[in-house]
Amino acid sequence: MAPAEQPLRADARRNRDRILAAARDAFAESGFAVPLDDIAARAGVGPGTVYRHFPTKEALFQAVITARVTDLVTTARQHADAPDPGAAFFAFLAHLGAEGAAKRDTSDAMSVPGPLIADLHAAVAVLLARAQAAGAVRAEITVDDLFTLFKSLFLAAHESTDPGRAARLLTVLSDGLRPPR
């Protein structure tokens, strides 16, 4: 949108990159709740420097998750063309589940309002509707239901160190979404 930004000074650009990298790691480890001072310390800068580059903590978070959510949207749209709507839907759920199990901020990212999440919402709605039309998913489930379920799954997965738990719970959740026998 604004490709012709004024060039940053060398140290500024370097610090901006370090802040983004530190924020990426810190948010992934501890979620949005991580203190901003921790991010600054991890980047080797002061809190003031973080605010020079990002107006608020939320803006920094947005900058961190934008790429990830965009990838999710892309993946969802790719699955929308698959021949088997049910398989495509559950494949995407597995992808989302792996993402959420690996990074603690995925749950927070899905709660941030904005066009990014709206896109994700819409892309998943397509997948869900096709899977439901094919009879692979219970008809009464909504996209909001799905988001809520996955946000809880992510919360649950990060409450323990049991590495198999996320996989077990994802299986439970996925199978529960299928129509009753």
Place this chain on the structure above:
Amino acid sequence: MAPAEQPLRADARRNRDRILAAARDAFAESGFAVPLDDIAARAGVGPGTVYRHFPTKEALFQAVITARVTDLVTTARQHADAPDPGAAFFAFLAHLGAEGAAKRDTSDAMSVPGPLIADLHAAVAVLLARAQAAGAVRAEITVDDLFTLFKSLFLAAHESTDPGRAARLLTVLSDGLRPPR
């Protein structure tokens, strides 16, 4: 445990009861995170008075949830004698789900360490083991899985006002817990 407590002065007892009632309502509405000042205001007393009766906010919370968790344990133990282990297990899950959907502090209550929750844990473990032995529930699920899943679900479910959502999500989870077809 200590039935013969020294008699409280009339006004002290009245205030204690009002604080407990206010805390019960406030915790149910907003979870443990509700400010203690709000509870005090709701009870019509000052924050200092709350601390005269309960040493910490957690102690107050304990006092509020003890009766509820005890009821849950009793219910679980009653279900342990039922002839159909699978039906008993899922009936208890429905009971727990209703509790968690109605009161926002259920999730927090299940996270408090202590003998009360340990009892609940043990009682549910019996239900789960019997249901698994009867082939009504997937064998790989643990009690911790169940607790974690329900705690997170309660947290996430309260983020929306859709009254049917809790029921839908509970159905999904319950069906997902059944062995694969």
Place this chain on the structure above:
DNA sequence: TGCTAACCGGGGCCACCGTTCCGTATCGTC
């Protein structure tokens, strides 16, 4: 009715965290 002890209210302290300000250091250029 008057004394004593317990109790009440709320102002205040401390810790935490997001945010801002300002003196200083660094960069880029002439």
Place this chain on the structure above:
DNA sequence: GACGATACGGAACGGTGGCCCCGGTTAGCA
């Protein structure tokens, strides 16, 4: 090499929330 603009860092601010203490009041008992 020096100067102006820019960026840096960390100390300070403001708000929030748990927790405690002081001065006044009230209940209980003689």
